Amino acid sequence: MTVRDAVRNISWYLKEVAGESDYDRWVAHRREHHPGDPVMSRRDYECRRMDDRDSNPRARCC
Amino acid sequence: MEGATARKGMSARSIAIWIAVGLVGAFAWGVIALARGEQISAAWLIIAALGTYAIAYRFYARFIVTKVLRADDTRATPAERLDNATDFQPTDRRVLFGHHFAAIAGAGPLVGPVLAAQFGYLPGTIWIVVGAVLAGCVQDMVTLFFSMRRDGKSLGQMARDEIGPVGGVAALLAVFSIMIILLAVLALVVVQALADSPWGTFSIAMTIPIAFLMGFYLRVLRPGRVLETTAIGVTLLILAIVLGGYVDGNPTLAEYFTLSPNALVLAIVIYGFSASVLPVWMLLAPRDYLSTFMKIGTILLLAVGILITLPVMQNPAISKFATWEGGPVFAGSFYPFVFITIACGALSGFHALIASGTTPKMIEKESQVRTIGYGAMMMESFVAVMAMIAASIIDPGLYFAMNIPGSVLGGTVQTASEAVNGFGFQISPQELQSAADSVGEETLVARTGGAPTLAFGISQIFSGFLGGSALQAFWYHFAIMFEALFILTTVDAGTRVARFMLQDTLGNVWKPLGRTSWKPGAWGISAVVVAAWGYFLWVGVNDPLGGVNQLFPVFGISNQLLAAVALTVAVTILIKTGRTKYAWVPGIPLAFDVVNTLSASWQKIFSDNPKQGFFAQSNAFQGLVDKGTVKAPAKSIEDMQQIVTNSFVDGVLVVIFATLIILVLGDAMRVWVRALRGDEGIAVAESEYVESKIVAPSGLIATSEEKAAMANGGHGDRELVGTGGRDGEDDGSERRG
Numbered sequence: 001m002t003v004r005d006a007v008r009n010i011s012w013y014l015k016e017v018a019g020e021s022d023y024d025r026w027v028a029h030r031r032e033h034h035p036g037d038p039v040m041s042r043r044d045y046e047c048r049r050m051d052d053r054d055s056n057p058r059a060r061c062c
Numbered sequence: 063m064e065g066a067t068a069r070k071g072m073s074a075r076s077i078a079i080w081i082a083v084g085l086v087g088a089f090a091w092g093v094i095a096l097a098r099g100e101q102i103s104a105a106w107l108i109i110a111a112l113g114t115y116a117i118a119y120r121f122y123a124r125f126i127v128t129k130v131l132r133a134d135d136t137r138a139t140p141a142e143r144l145d146n147a148t149d150f151q152p153t154d155r156r157v158l159f160g161h162h163f164a165a166i167a168g169a170g171p172l173v174g175p176v177l178a179a180q181f182g183y184l185p186g187t188i189w190i191v192v193g194a195v196l197a198g199c200v201q202d203m204v205t206l207f208f209s210m211r212r213d214g215k216s217l218g219q220m221a222r223d224e225i226g227p228v229g230g231v232a233a234l235l236a237v238f239s240i241m242i243i244l245l246a247v248l249a250l251v252v253v254q255a256l257a258d259s260p261w262g263t264f265s266i267a268m269t270i271p272i273a274f275l276m277g278f279y280l281r282v283l284r285p286g287r288v289l290e291t292t293a294i295g296v297t298l299l300i301l302a303i304v305l306g307g308y309v310d311g312n313p314t315l316a317e318y319f320t321l322s323p324n325a326l327v328l329a330i331v332i333y334g335f336s337a338s339v340l341p342v343w344m345l346l347a348p349r350d351y352l353s354t355f356m357k358i359g360t361i362l363l364l365a366v367g368i369l370i371t372l373p374v375m376q377n378p379a380i381s382k383f384a385t386w387e388g389g390p391v392f393a394g395s396f397y398p399f400v401f402i403t404i405a406c407g408a409l410s411g412f413h414a415l416i417a418s419g420t421t422p423k424m425i426e427k428e429s430q431v432r433t434i435g436y437g438a439m440m441m442e443s444f445v446a447v448m449a450m451i452a453a454s455i456i457d458p459g460l461y462f463a464m465n466i467p468g469s470v471l472g473g474t475v476q477t478a479s480e481a482v483n484g485f486g487f488q489i490s491p492q493e494l495q496s497a498a499d500s501v502g503e504e505t506l507v508a509r510t511g512g513a514p515t516l517a518f519g520i521s522q523i524f525s526g527f528l529g530g531s532a533l534q535a536f537w538y539h540f541a542i543m544f545e546a547l548f549i550l551t552t553v554d555a556g557t558r559v560a561r562f563m564l565q566d567t568l569g570n571v572w573k574p575l576g577r578t579s580w581k582p583g584a585w586g587i588s589a590v591v592v593a594a595w596g597y598f599l600w601v602g603v604n605d606p607l608g609g610v611n612q613l614f615p616v617f618g619i620s621n622q623l624l625a626a627v628a629l630t631v632a633v634t635i636l637i638k639t640g641r642t643k644y645a646w647v648p649g650i651p652l653a654f655d656v657v658n659t660l661s662a663s664w665q666k667i668f669s670d671n672p673k674q675g676f677f678a679q680s681n682a683f684q685g686l687v688d689k690g691t692v693k694a695p696a697k698s699i700e701d702m703q704q705i706v707t708n709s710f711v712d713g714v715l716v717v718i719f720a721t722l723i724i725l726v727l728g729d730a731m732r733v734w735v736r737a738l739r740g741d742e743g744i745a746v747a748e749s750e751y752v753e754s755k756i757v758a759p760s761g762l763i764a765t766s767e768e769k770a771a772m773a774n775g776g777h778g779d780r781e782l783v784g785t786g787g788r789d790g791e792d793d794g795s796e797r798r799g
Binding site: 013014015016017018019020022023025026028029030042043045046047049050051052053054055056057058059060061062 | 145146147148149151153154156157160161164165166167168169170244248280281285286287288289292341342343346347350351405406410412413415416419420548551552555556558559562578579621
């Protein structure tokens with residue numbers, strides 16, 4: 001594995017773990033299962049996802 | 063995977079490798095166990111732990127997955143069947159491992175081992191490593207698996223479905239009460255670490271404006287750019303620690319940030335309440351990102367640091383406090399309290415809540431529970447081993463001077479030095495003072511709670527390879543900050559979770575209370591939750607006998623109670639599905655856990671020794687109050703009355719926990735008997751079989767067969783997640799469970 005591959009892998013991993021790639025995945029899912037439906041902008045999507053956490057808090061362990 | 067299970071037997075090469083791994087691990091344990099009177103390198107603990115994990119993961123975890131759970135990779139997981147690209151979605155196993163580990167890893171594995179180090183490092187280390195592979199990892203993995211088979215149902219729901227209403231209600235009560243005690247004890251750890259420490263208080267206080275800034279950035283300026291937001295946050299955080307040093311050096315500013323324990327209690331209570339009612343994007347979510355990255359980063363750095371500096375253990379392997387009397391750090395005899403104090407890191411019931419939360423909704427392949435459930439807990443156990451090392455490489459005299467309650471040590475380095483000498487350890491007042499000076503603190507006497515001790519150990523390790531003694535004060539406060547940061551994240555997330563739990567329950571009594579968006583309800587219930595843990599926090603901070611000393615055993619008992627619930631559910635499911643011959647897999651840890659927890663409860667409830675039994679303690683002090691006598695460590699008759707009340711309340715709590723364990727277990731046994739008799743009415747609440755269409759590796763590293771299968775399936779390993787071709791209902795933003 002070259003250094004460039006390593007950097008690419010790490011950046012892929014961090015983006016996945018942080019949830020940065022979720023929007024693209026959601027758009028793909030939307031296009032496939034609801035073709036023709038309007039797709040939320042990234043801003044709306046992220047706001048809505050965050051507000052969802054308001055009522056679905058995730059526990060953190062001790 | 064077909065490929066993985068199709069390979070029958072092991073090649074000669076892999077047999078040789080695994081025999082070598084076993085021998086190296088066994089040799090390391092031998093070195094640790096046989097070293098008498100001489101100090102050994104911490105490296106032996108690391109090797110022994112890693113060797114044990116490797117063997118257990120390769121053989122025992124695999125046996126459980128294939129034989130006991132009968133994971134079936136042709137069966138679609140809920141992530142695949144119900145994929146809505148929101149909460150249900152197939153997630154790369156390595157990514158999910160990261161999520162799951164970040165959610166289970168907290169302050170527990172760092173604090174427990176530090177306190178248990180009073181018995182010497184050996185008993186705790188054995189329990190951390192062996193307990194993890196036979197109990198903790200098993201609990202996490204089977205809970206994750208059974209929840210996954212039930213579309214991600216929570217532990218409480220599974221207890222209700224599989225055991226019955228009594229078990230269900232008892233489980234719910236257990237979850238709520240452990241939450242309250244957990245939050246109080248963790249907040250207590252923070253208070254003990256920050257009290258009268260302007261450096262620490264300043265840097266932790268700064269995390270609040272930093273979080274607001276991050277929240278604003280993520281919401282308004284760059285939605286969804288979590289990584290760059292976190293990078294900004296971490297940079298500001300490091301800056302805040304550096305600035306803390308200046309605040310500490312400036313008398314006017316320092317005074318401003320020197321808070322008494324009671325002032326800190328108030329601050330944390332207000333903080334917890336605000337975090338519970340404010341929208342999560344403002345405070346909770348950004349702090350969560352910050353603490354997660356800090357946590358993982360520091361843990362990795364610590365592992366590297368231990369491997370580079372290879373410190374020598376100063377603590378004896380088995381100390382003279384490993385007796386029925388116990389030691390001065392927390393109240394409880396060696397058995398069973400070594401198993402109670404170290405909960406997280408060996409067996410933590412709280413993990414069952416995470417393993418039955420978001421993780422089961424995201425698994426791609428059933429057999430991946432081994433990597434995610436078993437593997438993440440192994441890593442947590444390893445964190446606990448490192449905490450034990452960090453607490454054991456510092457001078458035992460200093461360790462006891464930091465961890466014995468202040469009421470015993472007295473307020474000055476002279477009195478502390480005398481008290482420690484009285485316990486049979488040596489540390490001079492000068493040494494105590496210079497230790498405090500080296501990390502930029504006024505004093506280290508009676509900094510109980512584990513966090514300061516761990517921070518001191520970490521600062522020694524880090525400064526050993528990064529910056530030398532000049533940076534020791536920085537590393538100490540870096541470590542304090544890292545612990546306080548994620549403890550407070552647990553406190554705010556926990557307060558919110560407890561609030562929703564209570565609202566959910568009370569909503570059955572009075573409808574409006576169940577509506578989480580109804581402001582008066584949200585505020586009122588938040589206040590109730592905060593008041594509940596705030597009470598125990600306040601009591602802990604002001605307890606003349608020392609809050610950590612008194613409350614930590616209660617916290618351990620409650621956590622182990624939750625583990626008993628999770629393991630009981632697992633045994634019940636195995637018996638109900640005709641796998642009684644494998645019921646010992648969760649059954650042995652369950653029996654061990656119940657025996658330990660009940661004997662700990664027995665001691666706390668019925669012991670005549672006022673040092674151990676809560677009611678004996680309460681009565682003894684009441685008797686003295688009646689005579690008007692004041693007995694140390696109390697200083698006044700009010701102190702005496704406080705001890706009477708606190709001990710009584712703690713005793714009642716332990717009675718409740720013990721009753722709950724017996725209730726859950728008794729109710730489950732009724733179901734076991736019915737199932738074993740072949741009762742027709744026994745139902746298992748498992749989701750139906752749907753064939754899986756996705757191809758994904760089973761272990762952390764894909765085998766060559768798996769890579770080939772994925773290439774055939776048209777998926778590169780990378781693009782696996784989110785590629786199309788799967789059925790599943792889309793319900794947009796609707797959330798389940």
